[in-house]
Amino acid sequence: MGNDVCTFCTDNPKNTESAFARYFTHAPELRDLSTVEKIKNIGTFFWNKDSERKIELLINQEKPDIAHLHNIFNGISMSILPVLRRHNIPVVITMHDTRFVCPSSLFNTRGNKCKNCLKFGGLPCGLFKCYQDNFINSMMCAFEMFQKEKIFDYNRYIDRYIFVSKRFQDFHAARHSYFKDKGTILHNFMPGMDEISPCHTHDNYMLFYGRITAEKGIAALISAMRDLPDIKLKVVGDGPLREPLEQQAPANVEFLGFKKGDALFEQVRHASFVIVPSECEDNNPLTIIEAYSHGKPVIGSITGGIPEIVTPDTGFLFEMGNVEQLKHCIMKANAINTETYRQMSIASRKFALSNFSPEIHYKKLMGIFNETIASHEDI
Numbered sequence: 001m002g003n004d005v006c007t008f009c010t011d012n013p014k015n016t017e018s019a020f021a022r023y024f025t026h027a028p029e030l031r032d033l034s035t036v037e038k039i040k041n042i043g044t045f046f047w048n049k050d051s052e053r054k055i056e057l058l059i060n061q062e063k064p065d066i067a068h069l070h071n072i073f074n075g076i077s078m079s080i081l082p083v084l085r086r087h088n089i090p091v092v093i094t095m096h097d098t099r100f101v102c103p104s105s106l107f108n109t110r111g112n113k114c115k116n117c118l119k120f121g122g123l124p125c126g127l128f129k130c131y132q133d134n135f136i137n138s139m140m141c142a143f144e145m146f147q148k149e150k151i152f153d154y155n156r157y158i159d160r161y162i163f164v165s166k167r168f169q170d171f172h173a174a175r176h177s178y179f180k181d182k183g184t185i186l187h188n189f190m191p192g193m194d195e196i197s198p199c200h201t202h203d204n205y206m207l208f209y210g211r212i213t214a215e216k217g218i219a220a221l222i223s224a225m226r227d228l229p230d231i232k233l234k235v236v237g238d239g240p241l242r243e244p245l246e247q248q249a250p251a252n253v254e255f256l257g258f259k260k261g262d263a264l265f266e267q268v269r270h271a272s273f274v275i276v277p278s279e280c281e282d283n284n285p286l287t288i289i290e291a292y293s294h295g296k297p298v299i300g301s302i303t304g305g306i307p308e309i310v311t312p313d314t315g316f317l318f319e320m321g322n323v324e325q326l327k328h329c330i331m332k333a334n335a336i337n338t339e340t341y342r343q344m345s346i347a348s349r350k351f352a353l354s355n356f357s358p359e360i361h362y363k364k365l366m367g368i369f370n371e372t373i374a375s376h377e378d379i
Contacts, residue, residue, distance in 0.1 A: 001362055006062045008055055010075045023058040025051040027075035035136060045140060046147055048077035055080045059087050066369050069093040078148055081157035090376035092160040092368060094186075095168060096283065100149075101175045103141035104130040118175050122146055155182075160372045162186050164284035165305025171281070184368060187309075188284050189361035190293040190352065198295030199269040200345040205232040205254075206299075206330065207271035209264065210287055212239030217277030217301060217321065219245065224327040226250045231334050233275075236267055268294050272341070273333045276300040279321050284309070292352035295345040299329045309355070313347040 009015070011024040018024075027048055028041050044050075067084050069091060084091050102117045103125040116124035122145030125131060131138040148154045155176070161183040163169040172179035190196075212218050212235070222245050225233050229252050238258040246255045259267065268274065274291035275298070276282070282304035289309075291298050298315035300306040310317055316333055318325035336344070354360070 004062075006058060006064055008058055008076070008080075020058065023054045025054045025076060027051070027077075029075075042140065044077070045074060046077065046144060047079045048075070049079060051076045052079040052083055056083050059083065059089065064089060066090045066092065066373055068369075071096055073099055073144065073148075078152055078154055078157075081154060085157050088376075090159045090372045091157060092162055092372050093158055094162040094164070095172065096164070098168065098171055098281065099141075099145075100154075100179075101145075101172050103145045104132075104138070115174075117145070118171070121149065158182070159376050160184065160368060162368065164188055165308055167281070167305045167308065168283050186361065186364050186368065187355055188286060188289055189356050189358050190286075190289050191358060193293050193352065193357050196293050198293070198345065198349040200295050200342050202272040202296075202341065203270040205234050205271060206273045206275055206333070207234050207236065207267055207296075208275050208277070209236035209259075209267070212237050212242040212245065214241065215278065215280035217279040220279070220321055220323050220326060221275060221277045222249050222253060223323050224330060225253050227327055228252065228330060228334075231330060234267060234271070236264060265290070265294065268296060271296055273315070273330075274298050275330070276306060277318075277320075277326060278303055278306065280304070282306055289352065289356045292348040292356065295349040297333070297341075297344040297348045299326070299333055301326075309351070311347075311351070314344060314351050315348070 007018050007020045009024055010027045011021070015021070015024070025048060027044060027050075028037070067089050070093070072078065072080065072093075081091065103122045114124070122142035124142075125145070126135075126139040126142035129135050129138045131141045155178050159182070161169075161172070161179055163172070163179075163183055163185050164187055166185055169179060169183050169185065173183070208218060208221055210216055216239075218235070218241060221233070225231070229250065231252060233253045235249075235253060235255045236257070236259050242255065249255070256267070268291060274287060274296050276285055276287050277299075278285070278301050280303065284305045285300075288298050288300065288306070292314065298310050300310040300315060300317055301320040302317050303320040307317055316329040318329045
């Protein structure tokens, strides 16, 4: 859109080519390290001096007007924030997860929903090994939350918090009022939406796609399908639960493995409904945004930001983890007539255009940037 954008991220073999690669910071991936390596790299985990040095070089060369942060923890670290402040650069951050108020970001202790860290900081995460069921990882994440909140006080460096769902903003505001006072809502968007031709008809199958993990609710979905032998479900994706669930699945469930790009969206286009049975606080699921963009209504669980974007016109909602309610929704969706389905499909695409288009996102984002720059200059 005519803006110059400088990328600053970690140096990773999976990165695409970038003119700014010489500024990228070194940061080992915590989950890939042995216990000894984690201890050796603990300093970088909390305060990456290479990030501090590299972003200084980038700022001196490019002189940016504003910094838009995304996932900086565990890699880039908070070390860049004082540098940005020293150069008087306004800072906005998009809150993709809940790491500011829940170190594991799952609000889950040993399989049970919890909000302990909203009251007691990150300590419960360490005590109950909430992060990857690993004591060292959990304690590091717990102390990181304590450090950034109590010792470092990140809020004094951040001008604006962008949330992609109201639910997540409310979670954060339950711990600190500044997440409400300095927060705003901006949904994710679907790139190339104008190039997508929505499909208002369907073949006779429903679709789940994504990571096949416990928090995605796939086990409850397979369980519901056992009592619906005349309704077909296709499962696209891979993950640790794929093999056991595929072995247990009834004949009306077909596992297609991992797909991406056109191969994935071909499955989406011809599905009747996309099912999103998440059992975690799903923020603003791209699965729903992609489904709507292709004119596909959604069956979603009541958790995270899902109820904010699944309406009676665009799909059905069920209580998270409730197999009977999920089964009822699937039966109800399967029973609608051709014209009713067509209207839901049209409404889904319209909802996508109104809320998730790149044009809408860009206009709102630039408004946030301009407001942030103006208010920062008044400080």
